[in-house]
Amino acid sequence: MSKKDITVKEVARRAGVSTATISRVLNGDSKVRPETAARVKEVIKECGYRVNRTARSLKTRKTYTVGIVAPEFKNDFFMSIVTGVEETLKNHGYSVILCSSHESREEEKNRLRLLKEKNVDGAIIIPGSSRGEHFSLMEDTPVVLVDRLVEGFTSDAVLSDNFQGSYDAVRQAVDMGARAIGFLGGDKDLTSARERFEGYAQACRDLGVAFNEETVLFGDYHEDSGYRLMKQLMESDGAPDYVFISNYFMHVGAARYLLESGRDFPGLHVLSFDDLPLAAFFPCISLIIAQPMEEIGRKAADLLLKRIDGSTEKRQTFRLPTSMRILN
Amino acid sequence: MSKKDITVKEVARRAGVSTATISRVLNGDSKVRPETAARVKEVIKECGYRVNRTARSLKTRKTYTVGIVAPEFKNDFFMSIVTGVEETLKNHGYSVILCSSHESREEEKNRLRLLKEKNVDGAIIIPGSSRGEHFSLMEDTPVVLVDRLVEGFTSDAVLSDNFQGSYDAVRQAVDMGARAIGFLGGDKDLTSARERFEGYAQACRDLGVAFNEETVLFGDYHEDSGYRLMKQLMESDGAPDYVFISNYFMHVGAARYLLESGRDFPGLHVLSFDDLPLAAFFPCISLIIAQPMEEIGRKAADLLLKRIDGSTEKRQTFRLPTSMRILN
DNA sequence: AAATCAAATGTAATCGTTTACATTCTCACA
């Protein structure tokens, strides 16, 4: 008899008990005599029986699987979050279906539909945009949003305190002597990009930093955008000597520009979000705002687990504090 | 009636046909009258019926899910591979369970056991070490190995042509005037690390490059190792002016050393594996050996799909060519 | 109009578990 045909039924036959008993020892049900349990376990080991989780799920309506949807995978920021999520969930017996939305709303929708059909117990979503009406097709499957908020759908959410992080960075820059601070922003469609801008703007107002429209530039969170905007800023007339960059990939692009230009930028100070590999060695870097990425993931997973277990607390948005790394 | 209670049975009732007919429509079975199919589809749309894939899987013994096991997620190299895999599989209706093995053989084993119980249709593994006896617990579930080979288990595999990539790089270095080339190697337990060393060593022999034991150092593929070995090499007496670095993370570490040391390294030339973000801007970088990462992922997925569909071709190892990026 | 046959549909078993409910043990106690 091939190993693959060994089901509870077969184990029951070999152990001379009923399938119910097998199931009971499998699930640690107390009401089975120790000797019986021992014999069953013996048989199970002996014939290499392994539970079929698909069948179990069908019956119990629980898959111990959660979906994660992220705009892309080649992104240390997202993957740090995923690392935190996976680690936490694994410790509770869950596994993770990973889906890329390719930053497309339509794709995001398709993946969610699939996750629903696969009966995931919950989902963690890093939204690709600020629109989230389609998330409601998860119906009563718990959802936790991460890193970005969304309109048209309310749920638990976990993200960095972007406003405060930006604000503090600007204050620190002022302490270091900044008089004017340029700004390279992400796509304003994303909450995090907006919040980072707001923190920056508010700090400028509060601290009397000149706010020059010409040196506040918006693009998106990608490398090319950082390159382009940094170039634009540095080649303009009134180039500031402090520049705030809104995320790591823009920072990479900006750094690439600085390096490629071959020019020297004496006195230039860069402030940037995200403490990712080598950011601390990019040209002119003065200050890094570090997000607690894995912690965000762990927190999101914790929240999700609570919801899955039926928590009915009010939905909440958690903003975890960033930290500052001052380089010179 | 809540949306969640809508099963084929309910749809059948509403459409006035049997569940068999619903199933046939769902699966595009030809032998159902167009009018009937239309009516059924109508009802399905109307009541928002969605198939329960868990139930379907139980019956069909096909989950349309494959497992991916990787040593870690915060790794652009691995995640590029995963990107290629996910994209290809998605196009064929499969989704992906992502597991981290944390470079632990025990953990790798646990994850595989879980994947087996979850009835994945196949698995793609980036092994954490060169031992793979435990992979056999996938029994007749198809497995494709990626990036690293393994002893004690044979299967399809896809990886870069590490030997050739190294060999070519050394030849290019020689063309550029190298007389002696230091080597920073990864953990020799990994096939890729060994192969890269072999390519380097063979090229040195073939091309008459001095092979100095003192400047051939081994560590592991991580950043700290790159830092430590580069420091060791640069602070030694006979520091070579060409250095071959075996992967991206070691390169990051080495670059960190060069930057942190504050010293100048006139005439130093770095050759390194992996064309990852900003590698081309690391100090002294002269040549990058780029691996076709997403392509590796796509190829692995293609192979897996063929096996899942029952291909019985001889198991094969594919070594995809690397490419060279010459920087100065 | 009866016979034939293919096409369309239905019936019911099945996939491998879990679990409500029914039954049978076991043993303390009268």
Added chain:
DNA sequence: TGTGAGAATGTAAACGATTACATTTGATTT
């Protein structure tokens, strides 16, 4: 030794789909 109660076990019906096989329908032929 019979009784009763609780513990241990068994029986059989789900879970929601698919599908082999049986049946019905309806067109075509004679």
